[in-house]
Amino acid sequence: MFERIALVGIGLIGSSLARVIRRENLARHIAIATRSQSTLKRAEGLGLGDSYSTSASDAVRGADLVIVSVPVGSSGEVAAEIAPALKKGAILTDVGSTKASVIAQVEPHVPDGVHFIPGHPLAGTEKSGPDAGFADLFDNRWCIFTPLPGTDPDALEKLSEFWRRCGSNIDTMDPQHHDMTLAIVSHLPHIIAYNIVGTADDLESVTKTEVIKYSASGFRDFTRLAASDPTMWRDVCLHNKDAILEMLARFSEDLASLQRAIRWGDGEKLFDLFTRTRAIRRSIIEAGQDIDVPDFGRQVVEHPDAKP
């Protein structure tokens, strides 16, 4: 599909792309760039690309598709660095979890004749780094584009076809709506998960050992999201601030109301909410967005410290 694809950043997303590009034969040459010497070495050890560089400019030179997969806070810096080296006619895209901020950071640097198409594959796990990637990551997941006005339709179609070949389904929306939508479906859940794990970590009345030992009764579900990459999530919080603060305000308002119902023993209100939320789980399963087996189909794990 492409002569040369440059992957700037080779973490979970970048390295999954490298693997699926190779498997589906989507480029003749995969050029990998990352600033960290040790990460680059690891990528090379894994045989993820055809050339390796700590210089993003070197990697993007001559590339007809450039995919930037770095924490969103680094987007502007990377764009400034690679801009002079971008080939005329190249497609430049990213995978960042926030879009308005990435556009504001990147757009000013994009040279004439380069097609900048902001993108966001809704895919990932709580793991990070080049070892964490896998070729199936984008299978049946959504990739959202937030194209700028005047985007070349051929370039958009070519990039869409690329992502479809990676396994994804394509959606298009404006950047503000993307940021608001992701704030509720992704950013707020992660922030809440980080917060509750922090709260549990700080208790004096219940020991950390007890929190860990009994975590299977609910708590452990949150620890997965709360194990996500700290740099990535710091940047998401800083770069989708308004939408996140809006969602946090609504969440806190609702929680205050729920807390009041608990304090005053309003069983009916509790029952109504707990029934309504059950219906949403059903819709998610009906929409094929989660599996309908108890406990996510999680296997029973052995307790090495148990059975005295």
Add this chain to the structure above:
Amino acid sequence: MFERIALVGIGLIGSSLARVIRRENLARHIAIATRSQSTLKRAEGLGLGDSYSTSASDAVRGADLVIVSVPVGSSGEVAAEIAPALKKGAILTDVGSTKASVIAQVEPHVPDGVHFIPGHPLAGTEKSGPDAGFADLFDNRWCIFTPLPGTDPDALEKLSEFWRRCGSNIDTMDPQHHDMTLAIVSHLPHIIAYNIVGTADDLESVTKTEVIKYSASGFRDFTRLAASDPTMWRDVCLHNKDAILEMLARFSEDLASLQRAIRWGDGEKLFDLFTRTRAIRRSIIEAGQDIDVPDFGRQVVEHPDAKP
């Protein structure tokens, strides 16, 4: 192990007990009672017991082990009903998620010569009803007893042995500590999950269809807990009020502080929290309390509405 075990309540926990009791041959006779005629019929259809009754008194008559598995708010009522029918020397236990409240409700009714030992198996899924049970549910999970002062050690040992044969590991603590511990590891996570799903359900700026469609980016993790049995969780909220309000206050305080860090762009604070929480996930995995595969080992699900 026992001549006759009476199971009062035959939902997820009761029906899992019925299955493991049968498999491990722990009783000559399993007597099942539930107030709902349709649930009882279903239990009978599944062949879970040897006798079936809508009267708890009938079921417990002559039983040497009685296990009450009903929403904690019904504990007192059930105890009052069965008390006159309990056999001298019988062990009476429960599986409720709160312990101080269950003790307060049940203890006044317990006749002399009956061994009341409050218990709580930390096991369950988001499913409920007699069809949801399975014999492996208690495998390698913790069962916590909160014995009253003066509990007969032989009765406690016999009940412990019963739960061990069901697959569980045994812990003992006082009821107040149990309630505080469960408030953080189980009750708060459920309440937070219910709340965030409710918040998402109420939005106008993002449609319900979008919330569902893009839920795999984090939100769906919360919908599992938020699909738990509404009656059970209403009762937990009403019967562990003080400990839950204490944990909610701490959670909200921490969230306000996190929100402030987001508003003022305090990246260092965000990074520190997000790093600390990652370590807790690692401890949980090291303690064998969750599996170390990305995304809980969840299988990729097909999106029936995708691929236009």
